[in-house]
Amino acid sequence: xTSTIQAPPVAQGAPSPRAAGGAGRRRSPIARLRPWLxxxxxxAVLAVLLLWPLVRVVLFSLQDYGLREIVSGEPNWIGLANxxxxxxxPTLWSVVLPNTFGFAILAVxxxxxxxxxxxxxxxxxxxxxxxxxxxxxMVAWAMPAVTGTYVWVWIFDADRGIFxxxxxxxxxxxxxxxxxxxxxxxxxxxxxxxxHHGFPxxxxxxxxxxxxxxxxxxxxxxxxxxxxxxxxxxxxxxNLRQVFSVVIILSTIWDFKVFAQVYLMPGGAGSNxxxxxxxxxxxxxxxxxxxYGFGSAIAVLLxxxxxxxxxxxxxxxxxxxxx
Amino acid sequence: MLVVVLLAFTLxxxxxxxxxxxxxxxxxxxxxxxxREWSLENFAYVLTEGGFDVFLRNSALVALVTVFASAVLALxxxxxxxxxxxxFRTAMLLMILIVQMVPxxxxxxxxxxxxxxxxxxxxxxxxxxxxxxxxxxFGIWMLRGFVAAVPVELEExxxxxxxxxxxxxxxxxxxxxxxxxxxxxxxxxxxxWNEFIFAMTLLxxxxxxxxxxxxxxxxxxxxxxxxxxxMAASTIITVPVMIFFVIVQRRLSSGLVAGAVKG
Numbered sequence: 001x002t003s004t005i006q007a008p009p010v011a012q013g014a015p016s017p018r019a020a021g022g023a024g025r026r027r028s029p030i031a032r033l034r035p036w037l038x039x040x041x042x043x044a045v046l047a048v049l050l051l052w053p054l055v056r057v058v059l060f061s062l063q064d065y066g067l068r069e070i071v072s073g074e075p076n077w078i079g080l081a082n083x084x085x086x087x088x089x090p091t092l093w094s095v096v097l098p099n100t101f102g103f104a105i106l107a108v109x110x111x112x113x114x115x116x117x118x119x120x121x122x123x124x125x126x127x128x129x130x131x132x133x134x135x136x137x138m139v140a141w142a143m144p145a146v147t148g149t150y151v152w153v154w155i156f157d158a159d160r161g162i163f164x165x166x167x168x169x170x171x172x173x174x175x176x177x178x179x180x181x182x183x184x185x186x187x188x189x190x191x192x193x194x195x196h197h198g199f200p201x202x203x204x205x206x207x208x209x210x211x212x213x214x215x216x217x218x219x220x221x222x223x224x225x226x227x228x229x230x231x232x233x234x235x236x237x238x239n240l241r242q243v244f245s246v247v248i249i250l251s252t253i254w255d256f257k258v259f260a261q262v263y264l265m266p267g268g269a270g271s272n273x274x275x276x277x278x279x280x281x282x283x284x285x286x287x288x289x290x291x292y293g294f295g296s297a298i299a300v301l302l303x304x305x306x307x308x309x310x311x312x313x314x315x316x317x318x319x320x321x322x323x
Numbered sequence: 324m325l326v327v328v329l330l331a332f333t334l335x336x337x338x339x340x341x342x343x344x345x346x347x348x349x350x351x352x353x354x355x356x357x358x359r360e361w362s363l364e365n366f367a368y369v370l371t372e373g374g375f376d377v378f379l380r381n382s383a384l385v386a387l388v389t390v391f392a393s394a395v396l397a398l399x400x401x402x403x404x405x406x407x408x409x410x411f412r413t414a415m416l417l418m419i420l421i422v423q424m425v426p427x428x429x430x431x432x433x434x435x436x437x438x439x440x441x442x443x444x445x446x447x448x449x450x451x452x453x454x455x456x457x458x459x460x461f462g463i464w465m466l467r468g469f470v471a472a473v474p475v476e477l478e479e480x481x482x483x484x485x486x487x488x489x490x491x492x493x494x495x496x497x498x499x500x501x502x503x504x505x506x507x508x509x510x511x512x513x514x515x516w517n518e519f520i521f522a523m524t525l526l527x528x529x530x531x532x533x534x535x536x537x538x539x540x541x542x543x544x545x546x547x548x549x550x551x552x553x554m555a556a557s558t559i560i561t562v563p564v565m566i567f568f569v570i571v572q573r574r575l576s577s578g579l580v581a582g583a584v585k586g
């Protein structure tokens with residue numbers, strides 16, 4: 001992931017004709033074709049399984065694509081009607097967009113803040129405790145999203161979950177509460193789940209960056225009387241500007257399209273309409289209602305939003321690095 | 324103190340998963356932090372009647388094929404983009420970067436239709452093909468950094484010694500990018516092992532072909548203490564991923580460090 005941040009300048013391209021897989025002036029046709037031969041298998045797979053489907057989802061979004069069309073294979077073009085329906089559906093404005101955007105903003109802020117905090121903490125620890133904390137966050141990181149989600153569902157289970165049980169034992173509530181029916185508590189659990197799973201990546205990446213900040217710079221800042229906060233914001237943050245922009249943008253991309261973490265929660269698969277986000281809405285309309293065209297229009301909307309973020313990401317990378 | 328709070332927050336879900344997995348009474352109410360009665364009953368049930376032996380085999384097969392195929396394809400492609408200058412190179416890198424960001428929800432609809440048209444719905448092969456495609460962009464993008472980090476002088480030395488391009492690839496480049504290949508493979512293994520949305524959509528009709536990620540849903544609404552089964556099954560799913568992380572932790576972080584620090 002972070003290897004995308006920077007490649008050593010020495011290896012950019014082909015500094016010598018020999019390394020370019022042939023000889024400068026005596027470049028044979030085979031040598032010229034070599035990069036394309038190496039690329040061909042990967043490009044074929046990407047074209048058939050990623051690019052063409054991407055085109056196809058746009059085509060589906062312009063059709064009334066349901067069970068009948070899937071069986072007959074006959075397209076039923078309806079122009080922009082699916083989009084008109086998406087944009088006039090009150091669900092989009094009152095539920096889906098607030099859930100998608102609100103969640104992404106909170107989750108990214110919490111993930112990056114916690115991850116950075118843990119990285120700073122780890123940088124200040126001795127080798128033993130750094131290893132202990134490092135291993136613990138690896139456990140959180142390695143936990144698959146599906147099983148992690150089931151564990152959180154079990155913790156907050158309405159009838160027998162340990163969370164309700166603890167609250168009752170402490171006398172904070174009389175009856176067990178079903179936390180999954182309320183939109184706010186539903187997303188609070190998703191937030192806990194996603195931040196718990198996502199902060200280790202930020203912590204490890206930022207820690208790597210922190211250890212790369214020259215000690216002399218920090219010492220010099222300290223000698224000049226800069227406190228810990230000042231050192232953090234004036235020395236570390238500028239040095240890690242690129243690390244931060246990468247973790248923020250990647251987290252944004254991930255948190256915009258949380259799927260399993262919502263879908264697997266009670267009511268998350270469409271029965272609780274208050275819990276829908278863009279990805280889940282698209283999926284349940286397609287595979288629950290067999291409205292593949294309508295679902296595709298929602299999917300295209302999600303993709304366009306992510307594309308905007310991706311363009312920002314690509315521009316950040318292009319600024320720092322020659323591709 | 325801060326460390327203790329952090330450790331508690333970080334480790335609680337994993338701890339609670341294990342504790343419930345070993346508690347034959349899990350889900351019966353009145354939970355305690357440690358199992359009231361230690362037992363392997365939940366594991367025995369999920370691995371026999373629960374069908375998890377089959378799901379594990381399916382997942383292992385799908386993940387291994389995915390890792391192997393995407394490693395080969397990604398390595399070849401990453402050499403091309405890291406070592407050669409050619410037309411459309413930048414455009415292609417951008418395309419790879421962008422398709423990597425496409426949400427699975429957008430791809431799952433057309434790929435469902437495509438896999439269905441190929442008569443591969445409910446087969447493991449259909450799932451493998453999709454997983455190779457999904458892990459490829461990241462693999463190329465990641466390996467590209469590792470290939471670029473191999474000093475070109477080493478390759479030149481091999482040419483001067485009279486090695487062919489293929490020979491140089493095997494004896495010079497391949498050993499040096501091995502750590503990157505391991506890290507990339509771990510990522511694609513984990514992707515294939517954990518993937519949920521495509522497994523659910525493409526295998527929906529064939530329980531015997533379920534992967535572990537969707538096999539869990541078998542335990543809902545079956546039995547009164549289903550949570551014990553779900554947590555035991557979750558433990559079985561999580562353990563291989565954890566072992567992988569531990570084995571490659573150093574390589575994984577050094578790979579991440581190598582990338583990040585140079586920035």
